[in-house]
Amino acid sequence: MVTGDVKLIGSWASVFVMRARIALNLKSISYEFLQETYGTKSELLLKSNPVHKKMPVLIHADKPVCESNIIVQYIDEAWSSYGPSILPSQPYDRAIARFWAAYVDDKWFIALRSILTARGEEEKKAAIAEVEERTDHLEKAFIDCSNGKPFFNGDHIGYLDIALGSFLGWWRVVELDANHILLDETKTPSLFKWAERFCNDPAVKPLMPETTKLAEFARKLFPKPQA
Amino acid sequence: MADELVLLDFWPSMFGMRTKMALAEKGVSYEYIETDPWTKTPLLIEMNPIHKKIPVLIHKGKPICESLIQLEYIDEVWSDTYPILPSDPYQKAQARFWADFIDKKLYDPAWKIWGTKGEDQVAAKKELIEHFKTLETELGDKTYYGGEVFGFLDIALMGYYSWFKAMEKFGEFSFETEFPKLTEWTKRCLERESVVKALADSDKIIEYAYALRKKFGAE
Numbered sequence: 001m002v003t004g005d006v007k008l009i010g011s012w013a014s015v016f017v018m019r020a021r022i023a024l025n026l027k028s029i030s031y032e033f034l035q036e037t038y039g040t041k042s043e044l045l046l047k048s049n050p051v052h053k054k055m056p057v058l059i060h061a062d063k064p065v066c067e068s069n070i071i072v073q074y075i076d077e078a079w080s081s082y083g084p085s086i087l088p089s090q091p092y093d094r095a096i097a098r099f100w101a102a103y104v105d106d107k108w109f110i111a112l113r114s115i116l117t118a119r120g121e122e123e124k125k126a127a128i129a130e131v132e133e134r135t136d137h138l139e140k141a142f143i144d145c146s147n148g149k150p151f152f153n154g155d156h157i158g159y160l161d162i163a164l165g166s167f168l169g170w171w172r173v174v175e176l177d178a179n180h181i182l183l184d185e186t187k188t189p190s191l192f193k194w195a196e197r198f199c200n201d202p203a204v205k206p207l208m209p210e211t212t213k214l215a216e217f218a219r220k221l222f223p224k225p226q227a
Numbered sequence: 228m229a230d231e232l233v234l235l236d237f238w239p240s241m242f243g244m245r246t247k248m249a250l251a252e253k254g255v256s257y258e259y260i261e262t263d264p265w266t267k268t269p270l271l272i273e274m275n276p277i278h279k280k281i282p283v284l285i286h287k288g289k290p291i292c293e294s295l296i297q298l299e300y301i302d303e304v305w306s307d308t309y310p311i312l313p314s315d316p317y318q319k320a321q322a323r324f325w326a327d328f329i330d331k332k333l334y335d336p337a338w339k340i341w342g343t344k345g346e347d348q349v350a351a352k353k354e355l356i357e358h359f360k361t362l363e364t365e366l367g368d369k370t371y372y373g374g375e376v377f378g379f380l381d382i383a384l385m386g387y388y389s390w391f392k393a394m395e396k397f398g399e400f401s402f403e404t405e406f407p408k409l410t411e412w413t414k415r416c417l418e419r420e421s422v423v424k425a426l427a428d429s430d431k432i433i434e435y436a437y438a439l440r441k442k443f444g445a446e
Contacts, residue, residue, distance in 0.1 A: 065320045067327055077316035091303035095291045
């Protein structure tokens with residue numbers, strides 16, 4: 001398998017792009033990062049992902065791989081002899097990691113985003129309650145998956161850590177926007193501590209965007225209606 | 228051993244049909260428990276507390292939820308027989324991508340075709356046809372989505388086959404006219420015992436869809 005010739009189309013602000021970058025870092029793969037300009041889609045992006053026209057797109061030896069969780073699994077499999085394993089080794093643990101990663105995207109993220117798009121206090125309160133309930137599920141999932149170890153994946157960060165942890169920048173931005181704590185040290189203590197460990201991981205640290213910069217970007221992406 | 232493996236499923240579920248196909252391809256026996264997801268049984272709630280949905284595959288007492296995740300699990304556990312996923316990482320990524328496309332894009336308009344009427348139904352039909360056309364383009368002239376070998380993506384899409392007749396009826400279109408290559412592909416898949424045994428009778432599905440339409444007020 002040729003290691004060279006790896007490109008990633010993405011943006012510094014995207015959670016989904018960060019997942020791919022963390023995985024590449026874990027495997028110590030060097031790649032060319034092709035930053036998309038906000039508000040436009042490059043020709044390469046449209047050509048490499050004609051179906052969804054979205055980032056991230058990993059281009060390995062001119063062959064595109066799309067969808068962040070699929071890219072992370074691809075990275076784990078294409079470079080299986082490099083660095084730590086991203087997916088757990090046992091089939092049952094892999095199924096659980098995949099289940100919760102899908103839950104993060106299909107249920108948890110949707111709820112988080114609806115806080116930013118909520119119109120009025122009632123809608124916002126309902127969205128916050130939903131996020132809190134779903135975060136509680138993830139707290140229990142962490143306790144089950146980690147088995148006393150520091151990460152969902154055990155001793156090292158893995159697939160599910162990456163799937164959820166990549167949201168931490170935006171998680172903080174939404175907290176600020178909602179003026180409400182969404183990762184509570186007393187309500188979800190395990191996740192709270194995990195979050196700090198995740199952000200400090202060497203594969204993650206250089207990629208996590210600064211909260212103020214991200215909050216400014218969020219205001220562009222989710223403009224508030226005029227009062 | 229059959230007592231090690233249990234499948235909670237509901238006869239019309241396109242997702243359960245996928246899991247049944249995969250288990251049959253591997254020649255694995257299991258206990259089948261008919262489970263109506265509209266009435267949440269204690270076992271269903273215990274095994275899938277988060278979504279309370281079928282299918283749920285229970286292996287040695289431990290539940291695995293979500294049909295595509297079940298397919299990967301089945302392939303990894305019974306790895307010494309008929310491979311469902313390709314071994315090449317890039318081919319695997321492509322199979323996963325298109326299976327994800329099927330679930331993201333087909334399910335909603337498919338529901339709306341039998342579950343709604345008027346403008347909503349017309350819009351759903353247009354969307355569904357567009358997505359099937361994309362899937363037909365992806366198939367191209369291949370024997371199966373996996374190339375020469377029937378596999379993950381073929382199973383992911385054939386899971387929906389029992390519902391095709393219902394889509395045609397409520398959407399007022401002909402699958403064969405709109406998608407000739409896909410139609411040929413379905414015929415090839417239907418030569419497989421694992422597929423035929425897993426599918427529900429298309430006319431019974433139409434009856435069921437009528438019942439759903441009444442339930443959701445579209446009738």
